[in-house]
Amino acid sequence: MSPLFDLAGIHYAYPGHRPILNGADLQLFTGERLCLNGHNGAGKSTLLQIMTGLLKPSAGSVTAFGRERKAEADFTEVRRRAGFVFQDPDDQLFCPTVAEDVAFGPLNLGKSKDEAMAIVEATLDMLNLTSFRDRITHKLSGGEKRLVSLATVLAMEPDALLLDEPTTALDERTTERLVEILLELPQAMVVISHDPHFRHKIATRTIRLEDGAVHRPAPTCKHAKTA
Amino acid sequence: MSALLHNGPEAIASTPSAGGWSVRDLDPRVRILVVCAFAATVVNLNAFPILGTALGFSLVALFSARLPLGKTLKRVMMMDTFVVFMLFLLPFTMPGETAFTVFSFAASWEGIFEACRIALKANAIVMMVLALVGTMEAVTLGHALSRLRVPEILIHLMLFTIRYIEVLNDEQKRMRVAMKARGFRPSNNIHTYKTFGYLVGMLLVRALERSERILKAMKCRGFQGKLYLLDDMTCNARDYIFAGMMIAIIVVLLSWEYLNVPFV
Numbered sequence: 001m002s003p004l005f006d007l008a009g010i011h012y013a014y015p016g017h018r019p020i021l022n023g024a025d026l027q028l029f030t031g032e033r034l035c036l037n038g039h040n041g042a043g044k045s046t047l048l049q050i051m052t053g054l055l056k057p058s059a060g061s062v063t064a065f066g067r068e069r070k071a072e073a074d075f076t077e078v079r080r081r082a083g084f085v086f087q088d089p090d091d092q093l094f095c096p097t098v099a100e101d102v103a104f105g106p107l108n109l110g111k112s113k114d115e116a117m118a119i120v121e122a123t124l125d126m127l128n129l130t131s132f133r134d135r136i137t138h139k140l141s142g143g144e145k146r147l148v149s150l151a152t153v154l155a156m157e158p159d160a161l162l163l164d165e166p167t168t169a170l171d172e173r174t175t176e177r178l179v180e181i182l183l184e185l186p187q188a189m190v191v192i193s194h195d196p197h198f199r200h201k202i203a204t205r206t207i208r209l210e211d212g213a214v215h216r217p218a219p220t221c222k223h224a225k226t227a
Numbered sequence: 228m229s230a231l232l233h234n235g236p237e238a239i240a241s242t243p244s245a246g247g248w249s250v251r252d253l254d255p256r257v258r259i260l261v262v263c264a265f266a267a268t269v270v271n272l273n274a275f276p277i278l279g280t281a282l283g284f285s286l287v288a289l290f291s292a293r294l295p296l297g298k299t300l301k302r303v304m305m306m307d308t309f310v311v312f313m314l315f316l317l318p319f320t321m322p323g324e325t326a327f328t329v330f331s332f333a334a335s336w337e338g339i340f341e342a343c344r345i346a347l348k349a350n351a352i353v354m355m356v357l358a359l360v361g362t363m364e365a366v367t368l369g370h371a372l373s374r375l376r377v378p379e380i381l382i383h384l385m386l387f388t389i390r391y392i393e394v395l396n397d398e399q400k401r402m403r404v405a406m407k408a409r410g411f412r413p414s415n416n417i418h419t420y421k422t423f424g425y426l427v428g429m430l431l432v433r434a435l436e437r438s439e440r441i442l443k444a445m446k447c448r449g450f451q452g453k454l455y456l457l458d459d460m461t462c463n464a465r466d467y468i469f470a471g472m473m474i475a476i477i478v479v480l481l482s483w484e485y486l487n488v489p490f491v
Contacts, residue, residue, distance in 0.1 A: 083447075095386075096369065108450060138390055
């Protein structure tokens with residue numbers, strides 16, 4: 001079975017800094033929930049941004065959904081098929097109202113206003129967020145913003161999800177709700193998380209980014225799961 | 228600007244009116260157009276009784292909008308502080324019959340009258356704006372302006388400002404708290420100025436970084452240069468009645484001023 005994502009030998013350095021990725025490899029297969037950890041500044045977010053073409057690696061190849069992607073135009077399709085949930089929901093939610101934010105993706109994909117509204121209803125309904133439809137995005141609470149961020153990405157009907165620290169600043173109840181939602185979603189996903197309990201609950205596979213390369217972690221405590 | 232926007236949405240969020248109808252139920256587009264027409268009319272009035280009548284209409288609108296008194300007064304005062312300097316200077320700069328002298332500077336009657344006229348006009352317009360436009364959510368205002376064919380780029384600027392001014396303000400507040408927590412007390416010295424310089428600098432850097440992240444998030448969702456606004460604004464009979472009423476008021480004010488027809 002060919003992987004959804006296949007990154008090989010990725011090198012990357014931010015301008016004026018030491019290389020952050022030194023030949024990192026990553027594969028994501030259908031149905032997987034791949035957890036990615038590593039210390040602060042190890043390049044986890046950078047790797048997700050390279051997967052969606054937001055950053056261009058200095059060396060290495062990105063193969064996504066069966067095709068090698070190089071130019072900016074190649075990544076338009078990747079970004080639609082791989083929903084990126086950003087770490088800070090305030091970056092993700094830029095439209096005035098929740099409905100507009102959720103409809104933004106579908107409308108960009110050329111859906112009509114009615115089709116987009118139907119998708120908004122269906123997506124909010126699936127996440128039990130229907131009552132948020134007409135709320136002003138900047139007046140939502142942190143947890144609400146996070147769930148709406150997920151909705152905005154799911155509305156584009158992606159084949160894979162890339163989540164950058166989705167549990168940051170969430171209380172236990174919202175984290176629990178997020179776990180339930182993620183476990184029910186059919187999409188393959190890459191999840192960056194520093195929370196061992198959260199990883200334990202959702203991961204089907206865990207990898208660790210260290211010294212710019214991807215390792216399979218050796219279990220160091222009872223929370224670690226290498227399966 | 229920041230204070231206006233910041234206090235705006237919370238202070239006067241559009242709450243459904245209890246019983247009867249108020250300006251809050253009217254179509255936002257009608258409210259904006261009516262305010263513009265009213266403002267254009269008022270700046271062209273000169274006679275005191277007519278200006279007084281215009282101010283009277285504004286007060287009626289203000290009361291029927293049922294705005295919180297304290298906050299509204301504060302906003303009117305904010306505008307008045309801009310005007311007040313001009314009002315004090317105008318009598319001394321306008322030539323005319325001398326009313327009194329201060330340190331051999333002569334104040335003219337013409338200047339005093341002109342200053343009063345400007346004060347009346349400004350207050351009448353601001354009160355009408357507060358009553359009709361100030362009662363909208365800032366976001367609704369953006370939507371309404373977009374439906375009135377205001378250039379898209381201006382609407383985008385406005386909506387992004389509304390969206391992120393709160394986020395920036397929170398960042399600023401967090402930094403201020405962090406400064407306080409380490410014993411910073413602003414006073415009149417180099418250390419204070421330097422620290423505020425850092426604060427502003429950090430805010431700019433963070434805003435720039437955030438704008439880059441937002442652009443990335445937008446790209447990820449297929450942004451192609453267009454923001455889609457979804458709303459269902461409709462004009463009904465009530466809006467037409469209201470617009471008609473305001474047009475009648477405008478016609479009365481203008482014909483009183485220019486044709487000298489005393490209606491009242």
